[in-house]
Amino acid sequence: MEREPNTFECLQNPSPGKSYWHSCSKTQICNKYGPEHFGTHFRPIKSDPEYLDNWVEKLNLLCETHSNIGFLGSSYFIGMIMATTFVPPISDIYGRKSIYCTTMFFSVICQYMLITSDNLYTSTVWMFVLGLTWPGKRVTGLNYALEFIPVKMQGVYV
Numbered sequence: 842m843e844r845e846p847n848t849f850e851c852l853q854n855p856s857p858g859k860s861y862w863h864s865c866s867k868t869q870i871c872n873k874y875g876p877e878h879f880g881t882h883f884r885p886i887k888s889d890p891e892y893l894d895n896w897v898e899k900l901n902l903l904c905e906t907h908s909n910i911g912f913l914g915s916s917y918f919i920g921m922i923m924a925t926t927f928v929p930p931i932s933d934i935y936g937r938k939s940i941y942c943t944t945m946f947f948s949v950i951c952q953y954m955l956i957t958s959d960n961l962y963t964s965t966v967w968m969f970v971l972g973l974t975w976p977g978k979r980v981t982g983l984n985y986a987l988e989f990i991p992v993k994m995q996g997v998y999v
Contacts (some may be wrong), residue, residue, distance in 0.1 A: 845897050846885030871904035900961045909961060916965045920972020928976040929984075935987035944977025 851865035851874070865883065874882045883891060897903055903911055915929050932940040951971040958964045 845903060846889065846893075848853050848886040848889050849883055850886055851883045853965040867903060896964075899959055900964055901959075902961065905961060913961065913965050913968055916969040916974075917972040920969040921975040925976045925980070926972040928973075929980050930975070932984070937988070939983050940977050941985050942980045944981070946976040948974040948978060 843865065847865065848871060850862040850864050851869065852853065852860050853863050854860045859973065862884075870883045876898065887894075900913075928944070948971060951967050951974065954967045955964055958967060989999070990998055
């Protein structure tokens with residue numbers, strides 16, 4: 842997720858007629874341009890064999906702090922832990938099928954929003970909400986599936 846391109850080109854004299862691309866470094870980009878100018882004032886060299894098209898470009902992670910990038914991944918697990926405390930008991934009250942189907946629906950919505958998001962902070966929120974759906978899919982879903990398996994065969998599946 843965090844793998845950054847190795848080589849970049851920066852636009853020299855970004856004015857019509859006299860501009861050209863030249864080699865530059867990540868440090869120069871972060872000091873001079875900032876991530877909001879991605880593609881207009883600097884770009885990765887895509888012909889580099891080490892180039893990888895990932896969230897670094899999509900979410901403008903090139904100049905972000907490591908803590909902000911790390912929180913993107915951590916937010917999923919924070920959502921998992923938080924929802925594990927209340928989703929399984931709710932499924933006992935309202936039924937496993939309804940909770941399972943609801944969390945699957947929200948999971949699809951969150952995944953779509955993650956795919957279409959182009960902002961680190963919005964993606965972090967959707968990653969957190971996606972984590973909230975985990976217990977409904979995994980814990981409640983497993984218990985719901987076990988209801989259809991004979992008791993003597995449940996040990997084989999668990």
